[in-house]
Amino acid sequence: MWNNLGEAAERAVARHRQCLRVLLPEPAQAKSGELMPAEEAPDPPWRSHRFANRIRARHATVHAMLEAGHSRRSIGRQLHMTHHTVKSLADAARPEDLFRGQWQNNRTSTLDEYKPYLDERWDEGCTNAWKLWEEIISLGYNGSYGIVSAYIRKKRTSPRPVTARPPAPRVVTRWILSRPETLTEIEQLRLKAVLTNCPELEALTGHVRTFAQMLTERHGVRLPDWLHAVRQDDLPSLHTLAAGIDRDLDAVIAGLTLPWNSGVVEGHVNRIKMLKRQMFGRAGFRLLRKRVLLA
Structure with missing residues (x-):
């Protein structure tokens, strides 16, 4: 029962x-009157690419010949360009205006709307592209997995500052399942901060500790009241656990109340299984029978 409660508690956390992000340190604020250095914009991907350099050179040549008095038809004959190419170069005020497709720095993507969510999940430690793709599919994303994979691959290969991460749900679950006096002072303070920030987790902690008291003090008669209290809170994982307990309520109450249990029987079963593994392929049933009876 305690193991099942622990799994339900971890799902709730x-x-x-x-x-849990309440435990992250606040970013350092700039001192009053002190100007923060402006971040330099990243270089566009076409800043020093050979394609961009070729376009710049052709653009400069066409405009220089236009200023020298050459017609567009004459420029096309001399530079071996089509009329459409000469027109595009002549009409463009800057060579950057001619960059298209992958050379554009402001292309939109179907993933743009979901990038903040992906960044947030990445900061939480989820780096599995397939899992992230499945999560945003449920949020309405209708793009391909390849786009998500490429975005996550770029995050993996790009240098990023080391940032603090909130504790994993399993860590917080351990704090909740442990006796308060066994936690360190720092763990107690961090757990208190989480519970103050989240009423649902505070209710979860109360239910876990109430159940632990029933389990250790053998107060199984209080189980129906505990189940009723669990159903009053928005904790679906505990609701599932409560539904399972209801299917065998009398047996669970007896297990939480009576001093007897099946521990001795389970011990004998474990011993017999160990003997079977030791004797496998070595001798016949008669020797195995003697070992089981005499061991």
């Missing part, structure tokens, strides 16, 4: 992972 994972569902409220946003509440």
Whole structure:
């Protein structure tokens, strides 16, 4: 039962992972009167590419010949260009206006709307492109997996500053399942900060500790009240656990109340299985029977 409760608690914490970000340190603020250095804009991908350099050279040549008095038809004959190419170069005020497709620095993508979510999940430690693609599919994304994979691959290869991460749901679950006196002072303070910021996790902690008290003090008669209290809170994982307990309520109450259990029987079963593994392929059933009876 305690193991099942722990798994349900971990799912509940994972569902409220946003509440764990309260443990992240606040970014350092600039001192009053001190100007923050402006970030330099990243160089466009076409800044020093040979394609861009070729376009710049042809653009400069065409405009120089136009200023010298040559007609567009004459420029096309001398430079071996089509009329359309000469017209494009002549009409463009800057060579950058001629960059198209992958050379544009402001192309839109179907993924743009979901990039903030992907960045947030990346900062939380989720780096699996397939999992992230499945998550944004449920949010309405209708693009391909390849676009998401390329975006995540770029994040993997690009240098990024080391940033603090919130604790994993499993870590917070361990804090909730542990006795408060066994936690360190720092863990107690961090758990308190999380619970203050998230009423659902605070309710979860209360239910876990109430169940632990029932389990250790054998107060199984209080289980129906505990199940009723669980259903009053927005904790779907505990609701699932409660539904499973209801299917065998009498047995669970007996297990939480009576001093007897099946531990001795399970111990004998484990011993017999160990003997079977040791004897496999070595001797017959008669020797195995003697070992089981005499061991």
